[in-house]
Amino acid sequence: MNDDNNSPEVDETDGADAETVEASAPAKDTAKDKGNPILEFRNINTHYGAVHILKDVNLAIYPGEMVCLLGGNASGKSTTLKTLLGMVTPTTGEVVLDGEVVNDKPTSYRVERGITMVPENRRLFKRLSVAENLQLGAYLRNDKAGIQEDLERIYSMFPRVYERLSQKAGTLSGGEQQMVAMGRALMAQPRVLLMDEPSMGLAPTLVQTNFELIEQIHQEGIAIFMVEQNANMALSLADRGWVLQTGRVVLDDTADALLANPDLRKSYLGEA
Amino acid sequence: MSATIATDTAGQGMPEAVSKGAFDLDWANVAKSGSIAALIMTFIALSGMPDGLDARPIVDGVRVLTIGYLTLFAVPLAFGWMIGNEVVLEGMVATKRGPRDLVAGAAVGALGGVGLTLLVVLMSNFDLRDPLVNWSPQLFNLLTFDSGVGVGVWVWILIGAVLGAIGASLRLLPAKIRRAVIVMFLTVVGFSVLQGLIDDIVGNVGETIRDPGRFSEFFGEGDTPRPRVDSVFDPVINFIYSQTGGLKLVGAIVLALVAGALSLSGRGRIKAAKASYNAKTGPERTKQTSIMIGITAVLLILLPFFSGKIVNELLANVGIFLLLALGLNIVVGLAGILDLGYVAFFAVGGYTTAVLTAPKPGDAWPEWLPTLPWWGALLVTVVFAAITGLMIGAPVIRMRGDYLAIVTLGFGEIIRLLFLSDWLKGYFGGAQGITNIPAADFGPLGTVSGVDPRSVFYLVLVFCALAIYVSWRLERSRLGRAWMAIREDESVAEAMGINTVNVKLMAFVVGAVLASFSGAIFSAKVGSIFPSSFLILVSIIILVVVIVGGMGNIMGVIVGALVLIGVLGGPKQPGLLQEFSEYKLLIYGALLIWMMLKRPEGLVPNVRRSRELHQDEFLQDAWLKGEVDTDDEDGELATEVAPA
Numbered sequence: 005m006n007d008d009n010n011s012p013e014v015d016e017t018d019g020a021d022a023e024t025v026e027a028s029a030p031a032k033d034t035a036k037d038k039g040n041p042i043l044e045f046r047n048i049n050t051h052y053g054a055v056h057i058l059k060d061v062n063l064a065i066y067p068g069e070m071v072c073l074l075g076g077n078a079s080g081k082s083t084t085l086k087t088l089l090g091m092v093t094p095t096t097g098e099v100v101l102d103g104e105v106v107n108d109k110p111t112s113y114r115v116e117r118g119i120t121m122v123p124e125n126r127r128l129f130k131r132l133s134v135a136e137n138l139q140l141g142a143y144l145r146n147d148k149a150g151i152q153e154d155l156e157r158i159y160s161m162f163p164r165v166y167e168r169l170s171q172k173a174g175t176l177s178g179g180e181q182q183m184v185a186m187g188r189a190l191m192a193q194p195r196v197l198l199m200d201e202p203s204m205g206l207a208p209t210l211v212q213t214n215f216e217l218i219e220q221i222h223q224e225g226i227a228i229f230m231v232e233q234n235a236n237m238a239l240s241l242a243d244r245g246w247v248l249q250t251g252r253v254v255l256d257d258t259a260d261a262l263l264a265n266p267d268l269r270k271s272y273l274g275e276a
Numbered sequence: 277m278s279a280t281i282a283t284d285t286a287g288q289g290m291p292e293a294v295s296k297g298a299f300d301l302d303w304a305n306v307a308k309s310g311s312i313a314a315l316i317m318t319f320i321a322l323s324g325m326p327d328g329l330d331a332r333p334i335v336d337g338v339r340v341l342t343i344g345y346l347t348l349f350a351v352p353l354a355f356g357w358m359i360g361n362e363v364v365l366e367g368m369v370a371t372k373r374g375p376r377d378l379v380a381g382a383a384v385g386a387l388g389g390v391g392l393t394l395l396v397v398l399m400s401n402f403d404l405r406d407p408l409v410n411w412s413p414q415l416f417n418l419l420t421f422d423s424g425v426g427v428g429v430w431v432w433i434l435i436g437a438v439l440g441a442i443g444a445s446l447r448l449l450p451a452k453i454r455r456a457v458i459v460m461f462l463t464v465v466g467f468s469v470l471q472g473l474i475d476d477i478v479g480n481v482g483e484t485i486r487d488p489g490r491f492s493e494f495f496g497e498g499d500t501p502r503p504r505v506d507s508v509f510d511p512v513i514n515f516i517y518s519q520t521g522g523l524k525l526v527g528a529i530v531l532a533l534v535a536g537a538l539s540l541s542g543r544g545r546i547k548a549a550k551a552s553y554n555a556k557t558g559p560e561r562t563k564q565t566s567i568m569i570g571i572t573a574v575l576l577i578l579l580p581f582f583s584g585k586i587v588n589e590l591l592a593n594v595g596i597f598l599l600l601a602l603g604l605n606i607v608v609g610l611a612g613i614l615d616l617g618y619v620a621f622f623a624v625g626g627y628t629t630a631v632l633t634a635p636k637p638g639d640a641w642p643e644w645l646p647t648l649p650w651w652g653a654l655l656v657t658v659v660f661a662a663i664t665g666l667m668i669g670a671p672v673i674r675m676r677g678d679y680l681a682i683v684t685l686g687f688g689e690i691i692r693l694l695f696l697s698d699w700l701k702g703y704f705g706g707a708q709g710i711t712n713i714p715a716a717d718f719g720p721l722g723t724v725s726g727v728d729p730r731s732v733f734y735l736v737l738v739f740c741a742l743a744i745y746v747s748w749r750l751e752r753s754r755l756g757r758a759w760m761a762i763r764e765d766e767s768v769a770e771a772m773g774i775n776t777v778n779v780k781l782m783a784f785v786v787g788a789v790l791a792s793f794s795g796a797i798f799s800a801k802v803g804s805i806f807p808s809s810f811l812i813l814v815s816i817i818i819l820v821v822v823i824v825g826g827m828g829n830i831m832g833v834i835v836g837a838l839v840l841i842g843v844l845g846g847p848k849q850p851g852l853l854q855e856f857s858e859y860k861l862l863i864y865g866a867l868l869i870w871m872m873l874k875r876p877e878g879l880v881p882n883v884r885r886s887r888e889l890h891q892d893e894f895l896q897d898a899w900l901k902g903e904v905d906t907d908d909e910d911g912e913l914a915t916e917v918a919p920a
Binding site for chain 2: 089091110111112114115116121123127129130131132136139140141143144188192
């Protein structure tokens with residue numbers, strides 16, 4: 005941790021962190037063995053006007069891993085995603101994509117290089133057809149044959165999406181919309197999928213299915229960066245995780261270690 | 277009645293309708309609707325519409341059958357019909373139709389009539405002509421049927437009750453008969469209102485059939501006019517129409533009967549034809565579509581030959597505004613950018629063409645300013661309009677929603693004020709405008725000028741066809757999808773990698789170019805150009821056309837332009853109903869409110885969407901039957917389903 009004015013509370017968690025790091029060191033190493041990170045935050049600070057949102061945030065996403073970012077309301081999770089995707093420019097620090105600093109590169113540049121987001125609450129283009137939604141996922145791609153191939157892959161992955169192809173996306177059920185949202189993201193041929201609260205607004209059974217879907221996509225070798233409030237579910241899937249508190253990363257560890265962390269259990273898993 | 281029996285007899289899970297006593301009504305609702313009807317009728321009376329339109333008879337010789345009276349009569353009719361409206365959802369019990377409906381209709385109508393009764397009483401005692409200009413003896417006479425206040429106090433209650441009951445009685449008729457009755461009514465009113473147009477076109481066709489040589493006259497310029505001949509349709513026209521305007525009574529009855537008979541016999545056929553067209557796919561459908569487009573094109577090309585100058589002028593005006601509406605449809609309908617200053621591009625197109633084609637547009641222009649032919653000026657105009665689109669678009673585009681709308685409103689006015697200003701008077705003539713714009717010369721194809729509205733119509737037709745084709749292609753293109761995505765959800769569109777700023781600017785530029793075409797034609801047609809032609813009202817009216825037609829719907833925009841500009845009139849141009857010009861903004865407003873409440877999707881439902889739904893049903897059925905194996909044959913079907 006590179007904070008210099010941490011509150012005593014955070015210092016405490018730091019201590020807990022230090023303990024668990026040793027236990028989980030091998031897991032962390034395997035993540036790093038996967039090569040260079042695709043996407044990296046180096047000491048990112050983001051402001052909205054005078055309001056300091058992200059404070060010295062450091063993150064790294066390696067190829068093919070599944071990581072999650074936990075945090076309560078107003079902790080800066082969404083800003084982290086927007087900064088990763090280039091919709092918000094950090095005031096200081098570097099966003100690094102494949103070793104290149106991309107602070108001033110537009111969103112399209114990053115999407116083209118395989119960074120794709122599944123937005124919170126699915127946010128489909130409601131009055132457009134499912135087919136159009138999927139096509140829009142592949143907006144930056146020009147290879148017609150490849151797009152067709154990917155469409156077919158998505159149809160076989162989600163037969164229900166295929167049935168609804170010409171229907172307006174807004175008329176689908178919540179679960180179906182989630183499938184279309186995933187399909188739309190996959191159409192961009194992502195290497196890293198940024199998922200903003202994938203379980204939000206879904207019925208409990210659907211949450212389960214949804215995480216299975218995410219797991220399935222992960223199996224295909226796509227790195228997943230999940231932003232979640234449902235810490236239990238997210239950590240049970242992820243390899244590593246960060247905990248964000250008022251814009252600062254207060255915990256950075258393997259998922260198992262985080263699950264075992266008493267502070268985290270207290271604040272996120274509702275245990276006394 | 278027990279629930280089980282009810283379910284069995286209804287057969288569809290709906291309990292059987294119960295009958296209620298004739299006076300067992302929802303009186304609170306009746307009172308509410310009646311009061312609204314009374315307010316509307318009083319408002320219409322005081323708006324001056326009945327008085328102003330009293331000179332237009334529907335049936336000649338019948339005093340009360342004028343368009344003026346119709347504006348009042350329509351209210352109890354409509355309210356009588358509406359009060360019978362009953363939404364029956366699953367689990368609710370419907371009420372049997374019967375005398376009860378008539379009572380409700382009559383009560384609502386009579387209550388509406390009370391509004392006019394009060395007005396009559398007030399008018400006989402007070403003079404409020406100062407604030408209410410239409411508080412006139414003419415209106416008083418009209419409302420009392422020239423019979424004094426003694427008649428006036430009860431007659432509208434009676435009329436309201438009768439008309440309300442008639443409106444309600446439509447509910448009692450079987451659907452097929454009801455449709456026929458409505459068609460009969462609309463036919464009579466329509467034929468009466470469109471008398472000028474029908475007389476003109478039918479007369480010309482009839483003359484040409486009698487004397488085919490007339491047709492060649494349309495092409496030659498210096499020929500001596502052929503002597504007038506009687507049209508072969510004269511007997512028909514004379515049978516239907518009275519010389520003094522309006523239908524003849526017998527003619528109206530025959531017309532109504534014919535229309536009713538056609539409605540009863542023809543409805544099924546239209547439906548069948550539509551279904552067979554929708555069922556077709558692939559090349560067969562393409563073939564049928566191109567045949568229909570071909571027929572439409574031939575009709576449109578022939579139309580100006582058979583219509584008089586006034587109708588051609590009207591068609592040309594409709595075309596100019598249609599072109600504007602198609603452009604705005606891309607900006608508002610597809611890209612979702614609410615541009616309230618669209619008239620700016622119309623003005624830039626008009627002025628650029630004027631400056632480049634007029635021999636001496638203004639004193640301040642340098643000597644080397646060339647005088648170009650119209651089509652040459654058009655090329656420069658397009659470039660200029662595109663640049664203006666970029667310049668206005670760039671600062672505006674980063675805003676959203678309300679802010680954007682207000683800023684565009686401002687830019688629309690700024691452009692007009694620049695042309696009006698003393699500062700640029702040497703260039704654009706200030707309030708005097710540019711007045712010596714020559715006709716557009718197309719060499720062997722002829723010239724296009726306001727003197728010959730037919731030529732303007734053809735020019736406009738070409739550009740409208742182009743605009744329709746471009747809109748249609750764009751809607752299905754990658755750019756069109758990006759526009760729609762931005763319209764739906766701008767931040768997600770950005771997350772998809774769409775460069776929202778550039779793509780929105782593109783919409784602005786395409787819209788600006790289409791508007792500049794319209795402006796260029798406008799300046800050649802009118803021959804002069806003034807800032808007062810580019811009032812904010814133009815933007816508003818075009819926006820109304822787009823909204824009424826159904827945003828993002830090309831066919832709807834065409835219908836919207838025909839109905840609003842063609843029938844009611846444009847900002848300064850009269851429509852077919854010239855008497856309506858005074859009230860057109862009132863009618864626009866009422867129409868807009870009604871549309872927003874009842875049909876936000878526009879007049880013409882989106883064909884593409886309904887087709888997609890059909891296809892979807894087909895796919896689902898096929899999948900259920902196991903005809904489509906989702907694992908293996910996705911690709912084949914997908915190529916067909918996914919829009920290219």
